[in-house]
Amino acid sequence: MREACLNTIYKLAKKNKKIIFIGSDLGPGVMDNFKNEIPKRFFMEGVSEQSIIGIASGLAKEGFIPYVNTIATFLTRRCFEQIVIDICLHNLPVRLIGNGGGLVYAPLGPTHMAIDDLAIMRSIPNIKIIVPCDAYEMKKTIQNTVNYKGPIYIRLAKGGEKIISNNKNLVQIQKSNFFIKPKKYLFISTGIASQIALEAAKYINKKKQLCGVLHLGTIKPLDYKTVRSIIKKVKKVIIVEEAFKDGGLGTSILESMSENLKSHLYKIYRIGLQNKFISNYGDQDILLRHNKITIKNLSKMMLK
């Protein structure tokens, strides 16, 4: 997914002179093609994330479209104020790409695990939040961001995910995407949680085609229209996210429902992370299992 993301930025930058790439202190060789072919618009500014956001703001004010890439926690936690003031207050077209969204950096501990990023970014006015589920959606998303107004936060997941979005051709910012249309049951999910939800739905549907999956690649602004209309039609909904349950996708849907769809609130269940620091290591899959974000648990919970 990260490769698809960076490669798409590079290809776009070759055609569009407004595109700038700024990294902090990324791994050796990252974006070498960009650096070698378009050195004037390539910046690797070291471990100075706060300044990088300010620099991106200055560049955007002068008409450029900066794509900023570093570890998600460093962007969302350390640079919160810079993102709020330098970027979002001015509604500037800066694209913030956070590496290691969710539990990807499990072995590196709580300083690196971006499980609060969705809650943090959701609190900021003007910014859009995109959480692609695979490399195809990421590629399409990046292509769509070029002429998009205002700031965008894009969460990168782990690499090598199965492609689940390419046969839909419906990848659009702010539009939700039914991977399977529901009859009785529905998973609503974002990011790589949609991969798990899709497998769980397929498992449930082995016996009878009952369960659907609604993937929300954009969680802010949310496609409330589709979400609300489908919730009315099904019997049970489980919202799945690889993030704190507080403040993320589920919170956003419930907030909307508490105003417009109160009588359907009883249908909603949620699977995600508790609001506490994770004290284990291992890898992303181990921590997903530990937090019960699994195909088995999702299907069990849906059929209960």
Added chain:
Amino acid sequence: MNSLNKYFYKSLKISLDKRSKYLRGLIVKTLLSSGRGHVGSSMSLVEILRVLYDHIITFDPKKPKLKNRDRVILSKGHGCLALYAILADKGFFSKKELLSFCKFNSNLGGHPESFKVKGVETSTGSLGHGLAIGVGMAIAAKIKNEKHKIFIVLGDGEINEGSIWEAALSASKHKLDNLKVLLDYNKIQSYGFVRDILNIEPLKKKWSSFGFDVSEINGHNIHQIKKNLNNFFKKKRKKPSITICHTIKGKGLAFAENNPSWHYRSSFKNNDIIKMQKYLNNIG
């Protein structure tokens, strides 16, 4: 006060000319109208901004987004009363508007906002942001081969912020000779004297070691400021530069000079109002 500061402090006690007093008069009227504001932090800035707008930068108040304008960022946004005074004086908006400062529907808040106030390049207020934004603008100018300059006005307390030093590293790395930092070194921050709170000396060596061309001037001496900034345009350096402007907090208002309690006031006592009105009467 070390010997350097003692020397500078004496030289800073110079008397102000009519225009400096007039601009301060606009600030005092604004303060009296709103009953609040960063008094000392604005008064120390007047000559720095005055020289920039009177003699140095390219701008057009009728076309605030003029492509080849020089960019000025007041990173110490709390000094905005001085910026508002000079912008109003130059015709970016009417002087009458100054009297709406901090009122409900005003464009002029306690910190400047670029989408409300013509002539303000970026919204500031929280400290430590302006330099990095200026670095971005200076890089943009280099990429586009545009000749305008970027001026960033920093406060002395402001450079406590780590983000300033991050941005300084990038400014130096990219040899941003189109970037000029003006440091309003009035020696006082909110709680008291900078040297007692978080000493920033040796300032010259510090900025120099960060790759800046450093000069030091009396920040109330019009001729020195003018000469220094003209030099910035003439001299080829291949590095960013900073002018440390020694100033007096509250300069021009005798009762507020070098007095930490005049950094910010959210209300004025009757006695303060009388003193400020007296100042206005004296300058005529």
